[in-house]
Ligand code: DGT
């Protein structure tokens with residue numbers, strides 16, 4: 001979706017206008033438009049392609065802003081934005097993101113101390129220079145240091161996998177406290193977001209003080225931020241904050257609902273409660289002083305007249321409306337997955353043997369497993385070719401003969417070359433049951449060329465699925481410049497699935513999944529495991545699929561083997 005990109009450009013235009021002391025009305029209109037675009041669940045490009053006049057129906061978008069949206073959709077840039085940026089210190093925009101720093105203070109810091117980025121701000125604050133400015137003082141200086149620390153922490157959001165393992169350990173630790181009756185994690189982690197700001201834990205039990213004391217004695221704590229009667233907050237040595245709240249048992253469901261969020265979902269739910277003459281908060285739902293719900297989450301939904309909405313969907317992206325109209329997706333679950341289709345062995349860059357991977361997949365209850373070692377193009381992954389490849393396939397045939405009720409699929413992860421052809425000729429691909437294709441080079445082609453390249457590869461009749469479709473590596477590499485809508489349409493046309501990579505890539509992302517589903521694409525959820533333990537990481541791909549509103553029939557590896565292979569082979 002390009003909404004976020006356009007929103008960011010509008011936010012920056014608004015910020016610069018504000019810093020330049022421009023008319024309040026002008027910069028606010030940009031800021032409001034940025035907010036609206038960020039929360040809009042349909043792609044503005046789709047609106048524009050249907051009918052450009054419809055852009056004017058978006059809240060807060062007048063003709064001037066609509067023209068700029070069209071300009072960005074067509075050229076990727078906005079002239080006004082480019083002009084404003086010329087000669088402007090971009091670091092000043094970053095300063096505005098620090099809590100407590102508005103345009104007036106940023107201007108003062110710039111003119112009096114020549115502070116034009118975060119690094120200079122931190123240095124000046126730590127050297128005590130800010131306290132000496134007229135109207136600032138020691139207290140504002142301390143606030144600024146605190147806000148910078150917060151900012152530094154937030155800009156390093158932790159990957160879902162890492163936060164999950166830390167939270168699960170923490171929950172186990174909390175259960176060792178005899179006072180704890182129930183303990184669960186909430187927040188973005190429970191909603192299955194790709195990255196997590198902090199971990200929110202909720203507990204109930206007999207002795208609140210004892211629960212808090214147990215929490216702050218966890219052995220891996222770096223700092224205790226705060227500790228009160230019903231809540232505490234700490235920083236783990238792993239660099240992530242954990243917030244604990246201890247609640248009454250009769251309010252546990254209400255608190256779990258509230259602290260699972262998202263904030264946008266909560267606000268929407270509260271509005272509905274108000275419209276029914278009820279009060280909804282983290283303690284329960286009330287009619288006057290009478291509590292109607294609070295002990296369980298399900299009660300909360302039922303009282304609002306809603307079916308249970310899974311945490312992954314709670315982003316206020318239409319799930320509440322879908323709940324009322326009985327259109328919630330029948331979400332895919334872990335038990336629906338019949339096999340993994342993307343794993344590596346020591347034949348290329350994996351760490352375990354073929355036998356070890358197969359044995360583990362059987363233990364997970366799978367019916368099949370595709371071994372997809374690399375093709376040779378990207379030398380570093382020790383890809384297979386010639387006799388080495390044929391021997392590898394023979395080994396799979398031999399092992400298959402020994403197995404009952406389980407099939408190893410002969411597969412490969414084949415590089416897409418620059419011109420969209422594949423790294424193995426069709427005669428070799430014909431030997432395989434499953435062919436995943438990947439861009440592993442030439443990440444920076446222009447959008448049109450990159451999209452055409454990938455679609456050409458998708459059109460090869462031997463291809464089963466497109467691996468990590470956008471190339472994004474969270475916190476490390478941006479997605480390649482591609483048109484995901486076009487790619488999803490081609491995937492549908494050629495019976496090629498799009499991969500949800502459950503490994504640390506988490507590519508496709510939940511938003512892209514939802515977008516691709518709208519185009520009629522099908523998906524596979526796979527682990528790209530390079531080690532045995534990574535086979536269980538399928539749980540993260542399931543969360544992304546749920547968050548992207550997928551159902552069982554959207555996922556090809558929820559099908560029995562023959563049905564799945566028939567889909568791939570019908571071109
Ligand atoms: P994160 O930690 O940035 O990855 O995202 P969350 O969603 O875990 O956010 P967090 O930790 O600040 O707060 C946890 C939940 O608490 C959030 O999802 C919804 C609820 N919450 C927090 N602040 C507010 C608020 O001001 N209003 C409402 N309605 N709910 C809030």
Ligand code: CA
Nearest residue numbers: 187188198199
């Ligand atoms: Ca959180």
Ligand code: CA
Nearest residue numbers: 198199200243
């Ligand atoms: Ca929190």
Ligand code: ZN
Nearest residue numbers: 342344413528
């Ligand atoms: Zn791979």
